[in-house]
Structure formats: C-alpha cells, structure tokens
Amino acid sequence: MADVFVAESIREVSPDVKEFTFRPAGPGAVLRPYAPGSHIVVEMSGKANAYSLTGDGTTADGYRISVRRQGDGGGSAWLHDRLRPGDSVRLSPPRSAFAPVATAKHHLYVAAGIGVTPILSHVRAALRWNRSFEVVYGYSAAGAPHLEDLRRLAPGRLFEAAGRGRLADVLAERLRQQPVGTHAYACGPAGVMTAFQELGGSFGWPEERLHVEHFAAPEREPGEPFTVRLASGRAVAVPSGTSALDALAEAGVAVPALCRQGVCGQCRVDVSAGIPEHRDLILTSREREANDCFYPCVSRAQTDELELEL
Amino acid sequence: MPRTMDDAPYPPKTSMPDWPAEPGRLDPAAVSYTLFSLGEADKAVLRRWARTLEDAAVPHDAVVVDTRYLAAWIEDLPQTMVTLAAGRRVGWRIAAAGEESAVLAVAAAAREAGLLDVELTLFVTDSRRIRVYCPHCKSHTLAEARPGSVVRCSGCALDLEVHPHLSLHTGMYLGTDRAARERRRVRQSRTPDLQEALHG
Ligand code: FES
Numbered sequence: 001m002a003d004v005f006v007a008e009s010i011r012e013v014s015p016d017v018k019e020f021t022f023r024p025a026g027p028g029a030v031l032r033p034y035a036p037g038s039h040i041v042v043e044m045s046g047k048a049n050a051y052s053l054t055g056d057g058t059t060a061d062g063y064r065i066s067v068r069r070q071g072d073g074g075g076s077a078w079l080h081d082r083l084r085p086g087d088s089v090r091l092s093p094p095r096s097a098f099a100p101v102a103t104a105k106h107h108l109y110v111a112a113g114i115g116v117t118p119i120l121s122h123v124r125a126a127l128r129w130n131r132s133f134e135v136v137y138g139y140s141a142a143g144a145p146h147l148e149d150l151r152r153l154a155p156g157r158l159f160e161a162a163g164r165g166r167l168a169d170v171l172a173e174r175l176r177q178q179p180v181g182t183h184a185y186a187c188g189p190a191g192v193m194t195a196f197q198e199l200g201g202s203f204g205w206p207e208e209r210l211h212v213e214h215f216a217a218p219e220r221e222p223g224e225p226f227t228v229r230l231a232s233g234r235a236v237a238v239p240s241g242t243s244a245l246d247a248l249a250e251a252g253v254a255v256p257a258l259c260r261q262g263v264c265g266q267c268r269v270d271v272s273a274g275i276p277e278h279r280d281l282i283l284t285s286r287e288r289e290a291n292d293c294f295y296p297c298v299s300r301a302q303t304d305e306l307e308l309e310l
Numbered sequence: 311m312p313r314t315m316d317d318a319p320y321p322p323k324t325s326m327p328d329w330p331a332e333p334g335r336l337d338p339a340a341v342s343y344t345l346f347s348l349g350e351a352d353k354a355v356l357r358r359w360a361r362t363l364e365d366a367a368v369p370h371d372a373v374v375v376d377t378r379y380l381a382a383w384i385e386d387l388p389q390t391m392v393t394l395a396a397g398r399r400v401g402w403r404i405a406a407a408g409e410e411s412a413v414l415a416v417a418a419a420a421r422e423a424g425l426l427d428v429e430l431t432l433f434v435t436d437s438r439r440i441r442v443y444c445p446h447c448k449s450h451t452l453a454e455a456r457p458g459s460v461v462r463c464s465g466c467a468l469d470l471e472v473h474p475h476l477s478l479h480t481g482m483y484l485g486t487d488r489a490a491r492e493r494r495r496v497r498q499s500r501t502p503d504l505q506e507a508l509h510g
Contacts, residue, residue: 105424180401181424204341204401206428 112188341401348408
C-alpha cells in the first residue's frame with residue numbers, strides 16, 4: 001500500500017522544522033490529488049508516522065510535509081538527521097480525515113505551533129477555490145513555523161497570537177464573531193484543542209461545527225478487557241491497558257506492525273464475528289460500520305469476544 | 311473525537327418526516343433564538359419555549375404567522391430568512407412550531423442560510439396541509455393532502471399523485487402526473503399480448 005518516493009528537496013522552515021518535498025520514484029507510485037487537511041504515512045526503517053500535507057490538494061508541487069524534530073529516537077529525528085535529497089522513502093496515499101465542510105458559509109482555521117501544517121493546506125485550498133475564511137495562528141517565541149507563509153497568503157484575515165494566554169483571548173474573540181453557517185477547524189496541542197472545543201461550546205457552537213485534528217495520536221483510555229478468538233479456535237485474552245497486538249504477540253501470534261498508533265494500516269486484521277471498538281485514524285465511518293476488520297495496535301472490542309481471521 | 315470524514319454518509323436528502331410527539335427542548339447554550347409559531351399552532355408551545363429562554367437569559371425574538379397569511383408568507387420565506395440571518399453569529403438557533411408545510415419550509419430556508427439540523431427544533435401541530443412539487447412545470451401547490459392523494463397542480467393543472475418522498479432541501483413532497491402513470495399501467499398490461507403476438 002505504500003509506494004516508493006524520493007525526497008526531492010529539504011528546506012529548513014524554522015529552527016526545528018524542516019519541509020520535505022517528495023516525488024514518485026518507484027513503480028506504481030503516483031501523486032494523487034487530496035482533500036485539504038489530508039495526511040500521508042511515511043515509513044522509515046521499521047517506524048511509521050503520519051504527517052499532514054501542506055499543499056492545496058493539487059499535486060503539481062509533489063507531496064510536501066513539514067516536520068518538527070521531536071526527541072531523538074523517533075521518526076522525526078530520522079527524517080531530520082538521516083534523510084538526504086535523493087533518498088527514497090515509502091509513502092502511503094493521502095488519507096483525508098480533516099476535510100473542509102462543503103456546505104460551510106465561512107471557515108475559521110485555528111493553528112497552534114506545528115499544528116499549522118494541515119491549516120496551511122486548508123488556507124491554500126481556500127484561496128484556490130475562493131472559499132471565505134480566516135485564520136487564527138498561535139505560536140511561541142521559540143518558533144512560528146510558516147508564519148511568513150500565512151502572512152503572505154492571508155493578509156487581513158490572519159489573527160496572530162503570540163503565546164498561549166494570548167491565543168485563548170484571540171480564539172474567544174474570533175469564535176464569537178463568526179457569521180451563521182461557519183465551520184471551525186483546529187490543529188495543535190491537546191490543550192489548545194480542548195480549549196477550542198470548550199470555548200466554542202460556551203459560545204453556543206454545536207460540536208458538529210468544531211472540527212479537530214490531532215497531530216499526535218490522542219491519549220487513549222486503557223479500555224475494557226476482551227478476548228480474541230483465532231481461526232484455530234484458540235482464545236487469547238486481552239487485558240485492560242494491553243493492546244490486542246501485544247496480547248497476540250505474547251501468545252506467539254506476530255502481526256506485522258509499524259506505527260503502533262493506528263495510522264499506518266500495517267497491522268490490519270480481518271474480523272469474522274463480534275464488533276470492534278475502532279480507535280484507529282484510518283477507517284472511514286462507512287468502513288467502521290462494516291465491522292469486518294480492525295487495527296489491533298489501538299482498537300479493542302465492544303463485544304466480549306472478537307473472532308479474527310488469523 | 312469529532313472528525314469530518316470525507317465520505318461520511320450524507321444525511322438522506324429525502325425521507326418521510328418522523329415528527330416528535332412532544333415539543334423539543336431548547337439549547338440554553340445558544341447565543342440567541344428565533345421562535346416561529348405558524349398557522350394553527352398551539353400558542354402554549356411558543357410561550358413555554360420563550361419562558362425557558364428567559365430563564366436561561368438567552369435573547370430571542372418571535373415570528374407569529376396567522377393561518378390566513380401562511381401561504382403568502384411561505385412564498386416570501388427564502389427572502390425573509392436571508393434578512394433574519396443577516397448579521398447573526400454562530401450560536402443562533404431556530405425553533406418552529408405549527409403547520410407541517412410551514413415548519414418544513416422554515417427548516418429548508420434555515421438550512422439554506424447555513425444552519426445545521428442540530429440547530430433547529432421543529433414541532434408539527436397540524437399535518438393537514440403540505441406543499442407538493444410539480445416536476446413538470448416546477449411550481450408547487452399548497453394543499454390538504456398526504457402521500458397517496460391526488461392534487462391539482464396550481465401551475466399546470468395536471469393531476470399530481472403525491473409520493474412519500476419529501477425533499478428536506480425544499481420542504482416539499484414530490485408529485486407526478488397521475489395520467490402518465492395510468493397510461494404506463496395500461497401499456498404494461500398489454501405487454502404480454504404483444505409478447506405473444508411476436509413470439510407466439
Ligand atoms: S501498526 Fe500502524 S495501524 Fe497498527
């Protein structure tokens with residue numbers, strides 16, 4: 001499902017953020033147009049991470065992502081330190097889970113820190129398709145990736161907030177000012193998105209108008225214990241706090257996995273009976289309802305037992 | 311986690327309405343409300359709604375339309391709604407009680423203005439009259455009818471058979487030419503003879 005691409009260029013956007021542009025290289029690799037706010041999964045030596053594409057959804061410029069270096073052992077460090085122009089990586093096709101609402105009368109985009117990446121995509125698409133919009137961008141003194149891009153793209157409709165406290169004020173002010181029919185979209189640290197939803201709720205926004213994109217995998221509850229039954233009839237218990245993937249591995253059933261956070265799709269297992277509790281960021285709502293597969297690295301079960309085709 | 315899926319099943323555009331038996335509760339978190347009382351509505355519903363909003367200190371205004379003027383008022387509604395929505399902020403809600411034809415028209419105009427279904431509270435007190443859309447001349451007719459009945463089109467005078475097919479987008483039921491359907495039925499019943507004539 002992932003095809004081979006080559007890093008065409010690498011550019012420093014801010015002290016700890018680099019922008020990577022990829023072009024298809026391997027057989028079958030193509031650039032596909034995508035909905036603004038889509039992400040791709042980048043596979044790198046046994047790891048996989050999802051990153052938002054920052055373009056307007058047309059692909060003349062290749063696939064472009066901006067990555068903030070976080071820690072030393074992870075995928076972002078690998079991209080920052082190891083990847084050189086001309087190197088190849090495997091990329092998934094774009095997946096859309098944060099698209100603009102087609103019927104919206106106006107769009108309010110809210111970005112904080114590196115959460116600016118999908119918002120940049122939305123802003124570029126809004127300009128291309130002439131959608132009515134405005135942007136709130138919260139950043140810290142330490143870094144404001146793509147601030148210059150936003151200033152250039154959205155003069156007069158960019159509301160800047162330097163510092164966390166300021167962001168809450170600007171956000172409250174803008175949420176109160178939106179015309180009927182506006183949809184709002186936020187991407188940033190968990191605290192900012194909680195504030196976004198709570199402020200919106202307190203100003204009478206129904207949650208259907210408040211859309212969020214987690215750029216880090218959301219914290220998940222440990223979940224209820226359940227049992228998976230293999231095709232052989234063998235049952236494997238999955239305790240609360242343990243993933244089905246780990247429980248299976250413990251029982252000697254190794255399912256190939258990469259991201260372990262429900263974004264890459266590598267660990268997919270078919271389900272023949274029982275209802276999964278889907279916690280991945282891959283399946284569409286319709287695919288979820290089919291209940292015929294799940295991702296054991298994050299997903300669990302609503303029923304006491306799940307029968308797997310393993 | 312609320313997410314917008316690109317391919318989330320679109321709310322069905324047509325269906326038969328399933329009206330609640332009791333007037334819905336209004337949202338105390340709303341910024342403001344516009345209340346509608348349309349035709350033979352139970353005025354007590356409007357009063358109760360207004361009282362809850364007063365208790366919650368939510369600003370509201372009310373539009374009350376008498377049955378006599380309802381048909382003309384519905385005709386002007388798209389424009390009226392644009393005026394009502396102008397300058398309003400997200401957080402505005404609508405609650406409408408009364409005749410089905412008018413409640414459906416308010417809902418359609420509100421959606422057009424950008425409101426979501428969760429921002430509408432609808433309560434039908436009288437289902438006798440509906441609006442029937444004529445696909446032949448594109449006009450519509452307000453009449454006492456239900457799906458299955460026949461209505462004379464106010465535009466082209468065709469006899470329209472009303473279908474259990476409501477467009478949420480327009481708030482109208484679909485009508486089709488009853489005579490054409492009759493002709494089709496006759497043709498179909500003749501088909502076996504034709505088959506026999508050809509192959510027999
Ligand atoms: S390992 Fe990536 S989705 Fe499970």
